[in-house]
Amino acid sequence: MELILQSIINGLIQGGFFALFAVGLVLIFGVMGVVNFAHGELVMVGAYTVWLLHAQNGIPFIPVILIAIILVTVIGLLMERFLFRPTCNDPLAGLICSIGILFILQVLATVVGGDGPSKQVPPPYQGTLILFDFLRVPYQRVFSFFVSAAGLGTLWYFLTRTKLGWALRAVALDREASALQGININRISMIAIGVGGALAGLAGALMAPLTNINPHMGHNVIITAFIVTIVGGVGSLSGAVIAAVIYALFHTFITVYFGGVIATICGLLLMVVVLIIKPTGIMGVRVSE
Amino acid sequence: MKIIIRLLKIIAVIIFLAGLIVLPHYLKFHYQDLLIFLTVNVLVVASYRIVTLTGEWSLIHAVMMGVGAYTAALLFKNFNLAIWFTLPLAGGMAGLIAALLSFPLFRMTQFYFLIGSFAAGEAIRLTWMQFIVPFGGSGGLSGIEPPMIGSIDFMDPIPYYYLALGVVSACLFILYRIEKSRIGLTLHAVHWKAPLAQSVGVDTWRYRALAFIIGSFFVGIAGALKIHYLGTITPNQFGIGFMVFILIWVIVGGYNTIFGPVIGVVVLTIFDESVRGFGELRPAIYGGVLIISILFLPLGLESIYTKFLTLCGIGGNSSDGPPP
Numbered sequence: 223m224e225l226i227l228q229s230i231i232n233g234l235i236q237g238g239f240f241a242l243f244a245v246g247l248v249l250i251f252g253v254m255g256v257v258n259f260a261h262g263e264l265v266m267v268g269a270y271t272v273w274l275l276h277a278q279n280g281i282p283f284i285p286v287i288l289i290a291i292i293l294v295t296v297i298g299l300l301m302e303r304f305l306f307r308p309t310c311n312d313p314l315a316g317l318i319c320s321i322g323i324l325f326i327l328q329v330l331a332t333v334v335g336g337d338g339p340s341k342q343v344p345p346p347y348q349g350t351l352i353l354f355d356f357l358r359v360p361y362q363r364v365f366s367f368f369v370s371a372a373g374l375g376t377l378w379y380f381l382t383r384t385k386l387g388w389a390l391r392a393v394a395l396d397r398e399a400s401a402l403q404g405i406n407i408n409r410i411s412m413i414a415i416g417v418g419g420a421l422a423g424l425a426g427a428l429m430a431p432l433t434n435i436n437p438h439m440g441h442n443v444i445i446t447a448f449i450v451t452i453v454g455g456v457g458s459l460s461g462a463v464i465a466a467v468i469y470a471l472f473h474t475f476i477t478v479y480f481g482g483v484i485a486t487i488c489g490l491l492l493m494v495v496v497l498i499i500k501p502t503g504i505m506g507v508r509v510s511e
Numbered sequence: 512m513k514i515i516i517r518l519l520k521i522i523a524v525i526i527f528l529a530g531l532i533v534l535p536h537y538l539k540f541h542y543q544d545l546l547i548f549l550t551v552n553v554l555v556v557a558s559y560r561i562v563t564l565t566g567e568w569s570l571i572h573a574v575m576m577g578v579g580a581y582t583a584a585l586l587f588k589n590f591n592l593a594i595w596f597t598l599p600l601a602g603g604m605a606g607l608i609a610a611l612l613s614f615p616l617f618r619m620t621q622f623y624f625l626i627g628s629f630a631a632g633e634a635i636r637l638t639w640m641q642f643i644v645p646f647g648g649s650g651g652l653s654g655i656e657p658p659m660i661g662s663i664d665f666m667d668p669i670p671y672y673y674l675a676l677g678v679v680s681a682c683l684f685i686l687y688r689i690e691k692s693r694i695g696l697t698l699h700a701v702h703w704k705a706p707l708a709q710s711v712g713v714d715t716w717r718y719r720a721l722a723f724i725i726g727s728f729f730v731g732i733a734g735a736l737k738i739h740y741l742g743t744i745t746p747n748q749f750g751i752g753f754m755v756f757i758l759i760w761v762i763v764g765g766y767n768t769i770f771g772p773v774i775g776v777v778v779l780t781i782f783d784e785s786v787r788g789f790g791e792l793r794p795a796i797y798g799g800v801l802i803i804s805i806l807f808l809p810l811g812l813e814s815i816y817t818k819f820l821t822l823c824g825i826g827g828n829s830s831d832g833p834p835p
Contacts, residue, residue: 325798490634497627
């Protein structure tokens with residue numbers, strides 16, 4: 223019983239991270255039609271920023287998070303302007319370009335951090351929150367959970383309550399029709415990848431003290447993001463958030479009882495099953511051809 | 512004029528083949544190794560092209576190569592089968608797995624197929640990692656020996672190169688014939704005019720699956736060929752990293768004709784060797800070249816040749832492009 227409750231709490235916190243980067247991937251795919259394979263590497267850059275500035279140079283954690291967000295956003299904007307916009311007619315070309323970026327960012331991380339073992343960032347918030355005498359949640363995780371929830375809340379507000387957010391959702395629904403309404407597609411694409419990049423940077427910065435940091439950490443991130451995106455329904459942001467929480471719980475429980483690799487295999491099988499039974503995902507809308 | 516060009520082409524092909532045969536004798540040991548892997552990779556990209564003919568880009572091809580390689584390795588280690596039996600059985604196993612996977616996978620198209628094939632492949636690969644018996648876990652298996660026939664020891668790179676060259680040439684010839692056959696033409700039709708093809712009675716689902724099975728069969732052979740020379744097999748050899756390289760070779764080379772991917776793998780392998788001195792920076796240089804070639808040469812390296820022919824007024828217009 224204690225193990226189950228503990229796993230539920232861990233799963234929920236994990237779900238916050240999953241949602242942060244999966245939502246960014248969905249946003250970029252929805253608006254620009256590009257599968258950003260380098261999304262995991264954007265998260266990795268966020269984590270490296272924290273390692274370099276906070277753990278190595280002692281700059282306080284909160285400003286470092288902001289720096290990570292800005293840095294990753296800028297990388298995202300550069301990718302949009304110089305890679306995705308010139309190749310917007312060919313989705314495959316965008317995908318290949320993002321793979322090129324993936325290689326470059328991995329090498330940059332190796333150059334900055336060296337090739338040695340994975341880096342660790344000591345948690346800036348020490349101590350453990352003890353609930354009902356048996357649930358133990360480190361303060362670092364509590365902090366991460368609330369910040370990711372706040373990030374997602376801000377995104378929700380932006381998308382549903384501001385004019386720019388409406389424009390963004392309109393472009394995701396129908397590019398040409400929105401262009402005819404006078405929406406500047408290029409500007410919206412910039413905003414989409416900016417928001418996606420900012421969320422990836424935030425996810426990376428928050429994950430940094432809780433995980434091993436190495437140049438290849440993006441691999442697991444992108445697999446998770448794919449699973450969450452498919453299960454939630456491609457193009458559905460609320461679906462991605464719900465799927466992130468469901469998948470995080472699923473993954474945490476299987477990891478606790480059977481081990482991490484089995485959990486990932488089950489996750490991938492879950493994704494294939496969803497693709498077969500309900501390709502539109504739990505919240506997706508069927509798109510006519 | 513035309514006869515002369517034809518004659519020149521035949522002479523060029525003969526010189527090319529003769530070059531391939533004498534080439535390993537002039538190379539250092541390290542390059543002989545590389546030549547064998549290059550030969551295998553040519554089969555990998557050529558078989559991938561059959562899959563892409565129908566317009567579906569799969570991300571499971573590297574894992575299919577692994578299926579063939581693991582089949583060959585397990586057959587060799589457990590039953591001591593010779594390479595003559597493991598090669599076709601490896602291909603057959605990859606084809607069989609592809610046939611089974613085609614039921615779920617080809618319910619999807621485009622983006623969903625891409626992601627679905629990626630997921631299925633990762634699930635297979637993680638299975639190899641998870642089960643120490645019989646797959647050896649993440650450490651893999653070792654001690655897979657190349658064959659020995661009479662006094663010819665295939666442990667030596669040069670005889671093994673001739674073996675690989677023979678097998679790969681035969682496979683390439685079959686792949687080329689398949690593409691030019693009725694099946695190949697139907698695959699083109701399924702890609703460019705799926706509704707029209709359906710309206711004249713072509714079962715597009717079945718042809719997509721067929722292309723996938725044929726491609727997997729040949730890449731399975733390639734996997735077995737590689738593993739018999741390498742001697743060790745690990746799940747990471749067939750990860751998304753290698754799949755990405757397959758994609759890069761095909762896209763940088765160009766995928767309108769069967770020559771494009773082959774050109775891509777040869778040129779990029781040579782390029783990769785020439786930047787070996789840069790050490791850990793190598794992937795970044797690779798990534799940069801990839802982006803540049805996508806931005807400035809979207810039809811691939813082969814388009815240089817077609818452009819050159821058009822410039823000379825011979826008209827090298829490929830018939831495989833999209834219909835107007």
